[in-house]
Amino acid sequence: MGKSLQVIEHLSPGSNVNAYVQTVGSIPILTADEERELAERLFYQNDLEAARQLVLSHLRFVVHIAKSYSGYGLPLADLIQEGNVGLMKAVKRFDPSVGVRLVSFAVHWIKAEMHEFILRNWRIVKVATTKAQRKLFFNLRSQKKGLGWMTNDEVSAVAEDLGVDSAVVRQMEGRMASSDTAFDGAPDTDDDVVAWSPSMYLEDVDADPAMQLEESNWEERSQQSLLAAMGDLDERSRDILMQRWLNEEKATLHDLAAKYEVSAERIRQLEKNAMKKIRGAMTLEA
Incomplete structure (x- = not known):
């Protein structure tokens, strides 16, 4: 060849x-x-x-x-x-x-x-990815009678011919009717037009490097403060918080009451006091 x-x-x-x-x-x-x-x-x-x-x-x-x-x-x-x-x-x-x-x-x-x-x-964003969607795309293009939106009767007829649900036909019609839009406004357009470009209202705050660094530093300080505050607790209180809040399988008040041979209400009081100490220590660190 x-x-x-x-x-x-x-x-x-x-x-x-x-x-x-x-x-x-x-x-x-x-x-x-x-x-x-x-x-x-x-x-x-x-x-x-x-x-x-x-x-x-x-x-x-x-x-x-x-x-x-x-x-x-x-x-x-x-x-x-x-x-x-x-x-x-x-x-x-x-x-x-x-x-x-x-x-x-x-x-x-x-x-x-x-x-x-x-x-x-045809579009920057693909309108059809699966084999069924591709078949629907080309068949719908050939069966549409005009440039306007199809009536309910036309949608039902197309859906019956292609063996799909009417909602699927409507969804593909919407994809085909959409058009590509530049993310950034054209450099030669005025400010009023640029203000409505997607780049002005689709900002992803989570992708801001400064915000990511600040959040990472805050999480690191919080973890360090929590570890320091946990270290100041007595062994029983620390164990109660670990099993009630930090372990994957959370222990119940009755489980801990049986372990330490006290009432469930006593475990609840110890937990409450330990949480109060933790909050106080972390507030001072902040």
Whole structure:
């Protein structure tokens, strides 16, 4: 396929798409017998010249398919190039013994490459990520009758045709209707417009290095103060706080009452006094 790749690069649409379309349109279409002979030479003998002829003779079909996706606002030249990649993949995998024409087999590979390109470039934020969402995206584009929002009846009809819930259709319609917005305001716009750019109201305070450093220092000081305050408690009070507040499995008042052979109310009083001492010590540290 190396030689065919060179030919495609040579004929790939550049600034003059019309000239490219005319060039590939002048390449003769293969008859069924000619196509089968070339396909067998490629499949059984790995004949690269046969692959080149198969690719060249089907470039016009890539152009035809690419034009059907012109409504997505993407350059026709880019769609054609992506489709050419799909065509070459199809030619490489084509088995002449199956008994179908190459164009019938290749159309799926051509569309797959174009679909992937459209989904990557139509929006900065992907509107469809799963296979089901991709199918819905392209089917919804083709079934929408106008630019406005679909009626409930239209949504129900599309949902029934595609075998999905109406809410899923509405969700995809909303994604498709949205548009990309620059995070920062354009430098040549006035202050009133810039004030409404996302960068002015989507600030993530937690990502501020100064705030992160201050919070980290505060947590470290708090931990040190807590450890120091715990060290000033007697062993029983310290153990009660540890088991009631700091251990993963919290002990109950009755558990500690049984351990120290006192009443649950006494454990509650010891806990309360210890907490009071802890708060007082940490307040002084602050």
